[in-house]
Amino acid sequence: MTIAGLLTLTLGAALTGCGGSSAGDDGADTVVIGLVCDTTGPGAGYATPACNATKATIDEVNADGGVDGKKIKVVQGNDESDPTKTPTVIQKMVSQGADALIMLTSSAGVLQAKSLIERTRIPVFMSVAANPLVTEPPSNTYLYQLGTPTSDWARVYCEAFDSLGAKKVAFLQDSSPSQVQFNQGLIDGLDCVDLEVVNGAIDATDLSPEVAKIEKSGADAVLVATQNANFDVLAQNTLHQQLPGVPRFTELLLSSLPSAWKQAQPGALEGLVGLAGTTDTNPKTVEVAKLFAETEGADFQVNNFWTQSYDAVQLLKQAIESAGSTDGTKVNDALQQITDYEAASGYPGFTLSFGKDKHLGADGICGLVLVTWGADNTVTGPWADYTPDCAA
Amino acid sequence: MTNPQLWIAVVENGCFFALLGLAFYFNLTGAGFFNFAIGAIAMASAFVGSWLVTEHGLSRPVAGLVGVLGAVAIGVVMELAVVRPVQARGEGELSALVAVGASLFAIIQLCGLFLGHEARPGQPVWTTSPFSLGSARISSTVVPLVVITAVLFTAAYVALRHTRLGRLTRAIGNDTEAARVLGLPINTARLLSFAAAGLIAALAGITFAGRSGVSPDNALHWTITGFLALVIGGTGTVWAPLLGGALLALANVFIPFYFGGDVLAYGLVVVAMLFFAFRPEGVFAPRVRV
Numbered sequence: 001m002t003i004a005g006l007l008t009l010t011l012g013a014a015l016t017g018c019g020g021s022s023a024g025d026d027g028a029d030t031v032v033i034g035l036v037c038d039t040t041g042p043g044a045g046y047a048t049p050a051c052n053a054t055k056a057t058i059d060e061v062n063a064d065g066g067v068d069g070k071k072i073k074v075v076q077g078n079d080e081s082d083p084t085k086t087p088t089v090i091q092k093m094v095s096q097g098a099d100a101l102i103m104l105t106s107s108a109g110v111l112q113a114k115s116l117i118e119r120t121r122i123p124v125f126m127s128v129a130a131n132p133l134v135t136e137p138p139s140n141t142y143l144y145q146l147g148t149p150t151s152d153w154a155r156v157y158c159e160a161f162d163s164l165g166a167k168k169v170a171f172l173q174d175s176s177p178s179q180v181q182f183n184q185g186l187i188d189g190l191d192c193v194d195l196e197v198v199n200g201a202i203d204a205t206d207l208s209p210e211v212a213k214i215e216k217s218g219a220d221a222v223l224v225a226t227q228n229a230n231f232d233v234l235a236q237n238t239l240h241q242q243l244p245g246v247p248r249f250t251e252l253l254l255s256s257l258p259s260a261w262k263q264a265q266p267g268a269l270e271g272l273v274g275l276a277g278t279t280d281t282n283p284k285t286v287e288v289a290k291l292f293a294e295t296e297g298a299d300f301q302v303n304n305f306w307t308q309s310y311d312a313v314q315l316l317k318q319a320i321e322s323a324g325s326t327d328g329t330k331v332n333d334a335l336q337q338i339t340d341y342e343a344a345s346g347y348p349g350f351t352l353s354f355g356k357d358k359h360l361g362a363d364g365i366c367g368l369v370l371v372t373w374g375a376d377n378t379v380t381g382p383w384a385d386y387t388p389d390c391a392a
Numbered sequence: 393m394t395n396p397q398l399w400i401a402v403v404e405n406g407c408f409f410a411l412l413g414l415a416f417y418f419n420l421t422g423a424g425f426f427n428f429a430i431g432a433i434a435m436a437s438a439f440v441g442s443w444l445v446t447e448h449g450l451s452r453p454v455a456g457l458v459g460v461l462g463a464v465a466i467g468v469v470m471e472l473a474v475v476r477p478v479q480a481r482g483e484g485e486l487s488a489l490v491a492v493g494a495s496l497f498a499i500i501q502l503c504g505l506f507l508g509h510e511a512r513p514g515q516p517v518w519t520t521s522p523f524s525l526g527s528a529r530i531s532s533t534v535v536p537l538v539v540i541t542a543v544l545f546t547a548a549y550v551a552l553r554h555t556r557l558g559r560l561t562r563a564i565g566n567d568t569e570a571a572r573v574l575g576l577p578i579n580t581a582r583l584l585s586f587a588a589a590g591l592i593a594a595l596a597g598i599t600f601a602g603r604s605g606v607s608p609d610n611a612l613h614w615t616i617t618g619f620l621a622l623v624i625g626g627t628g629t630v631w632a633p634l635l636g637g638a639l640l641a642l643a644n645v646f647i648p649f650y651f652g653g654d655v656l657a658y659g660l661v662v663v664a665m666l667f668f669a670f671r672p673e674g675v676f677a678p679r680v681r682v
Contacts, residue, residue, distance in 0.1 A: 042609075044509045175654035200653035203613045205408070205600075208401035209649035230511050234604040241522065241529045242397055262446070262513040263605030265522075265532065 030073040031066070031100075031326055033058065033316070034093030038105040041080030042176075042202075045229045045257055046305055047104040050128045051076075053309035054102055056295055067317045068324070081106035081178070086113045094120050099326040100316050104309075107131035108178040114139040122328035123319070123335055127312035128305050130252065131182050135359035142332055144359050146308045146315075146343075146352060147252075148367045150182070153275060154189025156368050156388050157249065160273065161193050161221060163386045164247055168194040170219035172210055172235055174226040175199035183225050200235070202228055207238045214243065221247040229253060229260040233268075240268040250274040256303035261377045269373035273383050276371040277304020277345040281382075288344040307344035311352065315341060315361075343367065349390040366390035396528040398649060402641045404534045404603075407541040409644075410637025411596035412618025413625060414548060415589040417633050420622070421552065421565040422585020425485070428492050429470060431615025432499035433590050434597030437463040438606040439503050441598055442512035456517040460594040467590030470495055471583055496615060500608045509608055514601030533602040540595055541634070548592075549630045561585060593618075620660070624667055626674020635675055 037051035038044060058072045066072060075096040079085040086109030093101060101117075101124040103110055110117070110126060111134060117124050118139040125144050126134055132149035134140075161169060169190070173183050179202070187195065196217045200210045214222055222243070224235045232254050239248055248271065254260060255276035261269060278285045288310050289302035315338060320326055323334035339353040346367035353363050370383040412430055419427040441459035444450040450458070474495055478488045519532035552558035561581045564571040571578055597606065597614070617640065618633075625636025640660075647659035667674065 040504060040509050045511075048508075048510065175652075198653070200648065201656045203609070204644075204648070204653060204656070205603075205613075205617075206401045206405050206644065207653075208397055209645050209647075210653055212395050212398055212649055230605060230607060230609075233511075237531075237604050241531055259510060259512075260605075263511055265604075 029070055031070050031320060032073050032075060032097045033313075034090075034096070034098030034101040035074050035076045036086075036089055036093070036101065036103045036105050037076060037078055038081045039078060041078070041082065041105075042178075042228060043081040043104075043106050045260070046128055046227065046253060047081075049256070049303070050104045050305040050309045052296075053292065053306040054104070054127070054313060056292060057310045057313040059295075060291060061313060061317055067320050070326075072313075079105050079109055081109060083109040083112045086110060087116050090116055090120065094122070098122060099320075099328065100331065101125070102127055102309075102312055102316075104128060106178050107134045108181065110134050110143070114143065117142055120328070121332075123316065123332050125312045125316065127308045132185060132360060140359055142328070144335065144354060144361065146311055146345075146361045147277075147304070148346075148362045148365065149360055150185040151189050152362065152365045152368060153251070154186050155365055155392075156275070156370065156386075157186075157190060157223065158192035159388070160249065160370060160383070160386045164221060166193065166220035166247065168196065168217070168219050170214040170217055170222045171195050171197045172207075172214065172222060172224045172226075173197065173199060174202040174228050174231045176202040176228070179226055179228070182227070186225065200231065202226075202231055204231070204234065207231075207235050208242065210235075211238045211242045214239075214246075219246065221249065223249040223251075225251050227251070227253050229257050229263070233260055233263040236272060237265045237268045240265070240270070248272045252277065252304065255371050255379060256305050258301055258378070261373070264377050267375050267377065269377040270375045272373045273370055274373075274379075276369045276379070277367060278302055278307055279347060279369045279371075279382055282344070282346065282348045282350070284342055284344045304345050310344050311341070315352070347388070347390060364390055365392055393646065396526055398645050400525070400528045400530060400534065401645045402638070404531075404537055404641075405644055406634075406638040406641035407537040408596055408600045408637070409617050409621045409640045410625075410634040411541055411544060411592055412614055413621030413633025413636050414544060414630070415592040415596070416618050416622040417627065417630065418548070418585050418589040418592065420627060422561045422588070423471070423475070423582040424565050424568055425475065426489065426492075426619065427467075427470070427586070427589055428489065428615055428619070429466075429496040429499060430589060430593050430618050431613065432496045432611040433463045433466050434593040434600075434614050434618075435606055435608060435611040436466065436499050436503055436597075437594035438514060438597040438601035439507060439512060439608065442515045442601065442606060443507045445515045446512060452515050452517050455515055456598050459598055460591060463590040463594030463597075464587045465590070466499070467586035467588075468583060471586040475586075476579075476582075496611065500611045503608045511605045511607035511609075513605050514598075514603065516599050516602030518599075519602055531603065533599060536602075537599050540599055544592055544595065545631065545634055548588075552630055557581070557584070620664055622674070623664065623672075624674055626676035626678075628674070628676030628678045632674060632676040639675075 038047040077089040079089040107129050130147040135143050252275040255274040293300040319331050319334040323330040341352040343350045350367045351363045352361035365388045371379045372383045374380040415430045437459035441455040444455035474491045475488050478491050518536045520535045564581045621636035625632035
């Protein structure tokens with residue numbers, strides 16, 4: 001067979017979904033999970049720990065006997081959060097026999113690949129993504145998210161701003177297209193305050209101009225909205241120095257990246273309030289943290305990237321065992337039967353449920369924890385001024 | 393434009409951009425060559441220095457010294473192993489530029505491969521305590537950057553204008569073929585220019601990284617920034633990159649302030665195109681004796 005012929009067959013199989021179904025033969029002695037880890041692109045900050053967590057959980061599952069006696073095999077790819085590469089990476093994994101995909105990459109790429117995912121007919125988890133557009137129709141039959149959507153972030157921020165009496169809030173975001181698109185849902189939800197949106201270049205060497213604009217606007221509080229750790233740290237350094245009395249908030253990334261805290265200048269993170277996904281008041285979080293600490297060492301600090309990645313693997317395991325098959329459609333149907341799964345993230349009582357029309361797992365807003373930093377630039381614990389309610 | 397904090401930002405950024413421009417200038421003067429790996433060399437010295445401090449417990453001065461020596465070594469190796477062989481094969485400037493461009497990406501990938509792609513905290517050798525100047529706050533890296541810039545530009549001026557080796561280097565950079573006919577030590581001068589450029593880039597990178605860290609992703613941006621500082625300032629005098637850096641910093645600070653950060657990239661493209669179109673030799677053009 002010529003190379004061109006082989007390519008045609010492979011591409012054709014992937015596009016028609018044959019790769020997925022053939023890979024899902026019940027007689028296979030392994031379960032193949034395709035893992036897209038954006039470890040060298042702009043999402044490396046969150047994709048790297050999430051990727052490590054996913055692989056560590058799979059190792060744990062395999063050591064514990066596997067899934068219905070079958071070992072999980074990982075095939076790994078990397079689209080570098082480049083939407084033009086995402087379909088190719090997905091096709092490659094399907095051609096390698098993936099029974100399910102875990103995508104630790106930007107939602108922009110997955111949004112572009114939705115119709116392709118629909119044709120592959122295998123479940124796809126966006127374990128740590130928060131863009132609700134990913135799991136909205138059309139072409140969402142096989143797509144699932146575990147993270148709390150940005151609309152829930154907005155509810156939590158609104159409650160937090162209200163607790164401070166902040167009426168006018170500056171929203172400092174990096175102006176990369178993917179971030180602006182990601183933030184739109186959050187901005188729409190922040191109608192509780194007078195929002196002043198300020199854009200900064202993602203590779204800016206200085207954010208003094210942006211902070212000067214915020215100062216001029218007379219904002220009562222500032223929310224830094226970025227998935228880029230460098231931008232966030234530069235913003236916090238600048239805000240701490242130039243607007244020391246103004247309360248500062250940040251999105252989900254910084255609380256989950258202890259390595260980035262060291263980039264901040266001494267004391268620059270003190271008083272900052274950030275979204276997080278874990279608290280040690282949740283016994284399951286503590287249990288999962290102990291599990292990872294065995295391989296990651298005593299200094300390991302658990303965060304939502306680890307817990308959500310853990311949950312994604314466990315949910316897939318549960319669905320495959322429930323389906324009694326690795327056939328994509330059967331596993332997908334089984335996934336949609338899972339309700340009230342006790343999550344390793346959030347406050348005690350936070351659960352995940354799925355259904356035919358429910359592809360966002362979070363049941364309520366108590367999957368979110370607001371944490372604050374101390375003078376030594378480390379997280380001291382949950383923010384005392386407001387706690388999300390599981391019943392809300 | 394009356395906010396003093398913005399002018400402090402202009403000074404701080406201007407110094408950094410000017411130092412990167414000065415590194416470009418040294419390569420151009422001594423070797424007649426644009427070294428597009430300057431940003432990668434600056435990044436690598438700061439990145440490796442940070443890795444040595446955080447992962448191996450070295451003191452900042454020792455890690456800084458390793459970073460600087462490493463940058464000098466990269467400069468020398470680039471000349472010996474990349475630029476000189478390509479030019480010796482008679483493949484021209486374009487091939488050498490492509491090879492140096494590939495070196496830039498090779499340095500980025502090697503740093504990422506061996507030390508990780510995640511950003512690391514900056515480890516400047518010298519910082520000051522933050523202080524107020526009027527209503528402006530001066531961060532810990534401003535004074536070191538200003539002092540290092542002043543020292544390096546003065547040293548560069550003295551070295552190139554008032555030493556025999558400096559005059560030799562300029563002569564070779566101006567007309568390499570004539571220098572070759574005259575039997576001047578071209579290879580030595582070129583080697584020194586690459587080493588000096590590496591030294592300047594390293595000091596710039598290590599000091600500036602103290603603001604908010606360094607990652608391999610910084611390399612390309614820093615290269616473009618240094619190149620633009622040289623394009624705007626020109627090559628007519630050693631002080632030209634200082635002016636170019638200052639003008640570039642003005643654009644970097646006031647375009648976002650008045651038009652928004654998302655306009656910055658477009659604004660810089662416009663500034664660069666204006667210079668390419670109407671003043672390609674920069675503000676300070678080389679004087680030619682007839």
